Amino acid sequence: MTTLTSGLPFTVQPVAIVKPNEPIKDYETLVGHLQQAAQVEMSTIPMYLYAAYSIQTKGHNQWQPGISAFRTIVAIAIEEMLHLCLVRNLLLALGAGDRITFDDRDFIPRYPSKMLHRVPDLELHLKACSPQLMEDIFCPLELPATLDAPPQPDQYQTLGQFYQAIEEGLVRVDQVEGKKLWKYAKESAAWQYQRAYWNRDGGGEPIVITDLPTALEALKVVVEQGEGIDPENATVPIDPVNPTPGLDELSHYARFLRIQQGIEPIGDVRNILTDPKISDFKEPAVGLAKLFNAAYCYTLAMLDKLYNLPATLTAETTSPRYHLERTFISAMSGMLYPIADLLMQTPATKPPQDGPPQCAGPTFEYYDFPSEIKKSGADHTRKRHLIWLCDQAISHFPELGGDNSVRWLITKMPDIDHVASQPPTSRPRSK
Template sequence: MPIRTVADLRAHIALATKVELSTIPPYLCAMYSIEDQQSEAARLIASVVVEEMLHVALTTNLLLAVGGEPDFGPGVVPTYPDFLAHHKPPLRLELRRCSVDLIRDTFMTIERPQAAGAIPEDDDFETLGQFYAALEVALADLDAEHPLFADPQPHRQLADPSFYSPVTFDAADSGGLMLIDDLTSAREALEVIIHQGEGVGTERWADPRHLELTHFHKFAQIAEGLVAIGPVLPVMANPKTDRFPAELRPVSDLFNALYGLVYLTMGDIFSGTVDQGARIGRLYALMSQCMTPTGSYLASQPVTDAETAGPTFEVYALGAEPWITAFGLAAAAAEQH
């Protein structure tokens, strides 16, 4: 669908957020499957995930800035296996154990840089860089017709730079959180996403001082054998909770509840009605202190003689009291594990 109207633009920005979110579970599943979570390979993948979350924040800020309404409800949670939205040729996203083939054929394809001079693509796109370039063009064209940033909703944007800190393998000056309130800041945010993720042409670096590789070149380090993956747990492909032994399902339910709370917390962060600092702390804790150990535990648990379970990233019905539900699931899982 071409971008001709403000409504089209908002839909495409929302699509950008959806695409960024859909890459995170495959990356995390691969990371959880690596036995040594402190290995260079695991930490390289983790550094990509952290910046994907930053990109989610920047695209959401952009959507708010042009009068859109972000959606982090259950209906936007991705399912697997599925195809990366609007990518051409079709690219299948799956939850799989880490391997050179997965990194090279899927992860590096997601993050493949656009060629220098590549045409922006606002519908089906060959590279994410071309899709983001199309957003830049549309923002300029539509802002020239009428003010796009008349009410950028700054109180709802996640713009305080102190709420984001780079992790190992990332550099502070590759970009961070920012307020988007005009065309210049919108372009700056999109450039951060492009240069951290795919880069342009043969450019390897995401930052001016050449301290941080782009996502594509981080993955290339693994695919080319420069960074060894090391021992990997035999996680089953595209795991589902109902395929697990009964005693393991409470752990899977807990993981999926935690994943649901991540979306709930992101919705809160951009609502304009809560203390963003407290919610950011909660988001970090959910992902690093709760999801990571639970996902890694699932990846270590045998379901057959040849395979282990793994994180399923399924929607779990949290009900009217989501945190109480999650605490109950944690207690049930702890009884057996």
């Protein structure tokens, strides 16, 4: 028997005690499940990006092997980011927006680790892309639930069952609390992620949650795009909330299965470490890996800041929130990917005497910015530190500098430490 707290790849920050063998019946247990749902979604994103980054695509045209698999996996990773944001939108609507922070040591996953809420155990890894990776981890992770699979509060064979338990719990708590459950929902709408979502190869869109029907719509998007779709149906609507005949896409499971079966060939893959840690590296890989992790955490911090700023009806194009909305996705392609690509070409340690060297890779570890940054002075911000890290790395990796480079993009990003937060109202915690 696997309980809800087993196999955690990270420390849950503070989550209500979940009672095994009991359905979700109260507010705190519902919120606890949603916090853990966010952590499940977060645990997939680094894994998928690592696999995608490992595919050699530079110098290839769009029809050669690897390009399609790369775009497929990146598109799924961006959809997982959408799912992460939809879960956080729901927490905001429930007055629990203060229960989660993306840029947090205890929220960012570590690898290897066991997947939360999975029976039998499924170990998650950062690994180079391969058909075996699809078969062993990615397909089982996105495994569809059978139509007769009941949700269980203490163990789940699929994420679809887990989300079904949340859905039934949401309906049950709504019946008990009624309007009290959604007391902060309309007010929180201005703080929810609601626009600027971009995914050229994937579907779905942000949903503003203000009541039970919109909450169920958000959960439908999460489930139908991959976590629990009926195994008899390989396709799902591009817009699950407003399906249009003919506008469909493959589920996450079906897309990974195509890569496993070679329908979408992977092509050449870099010789990189599995589950890398900065402690495994030698210079110059160490400095480059630190830059990646700082940029990764800064991207998450931008999203956190977005959730602490309300949308405005005037001067939107000059508002701090608008800048964040337009920047954090571009940071993935223009900042994280180029650094990761360089890492995967850089030997992790001194090359061996015989055979090719094994290269480093992005470790997706929490980066602890220096404590003096908390002063938020002109010269002590996370953005300034990020620029400094980039300047240190440029001596070994000149590709990071120049026009339209990583360093150029960093200078164009918002300085989040100079943007005052305006957090939404939260519901008092139950005693």
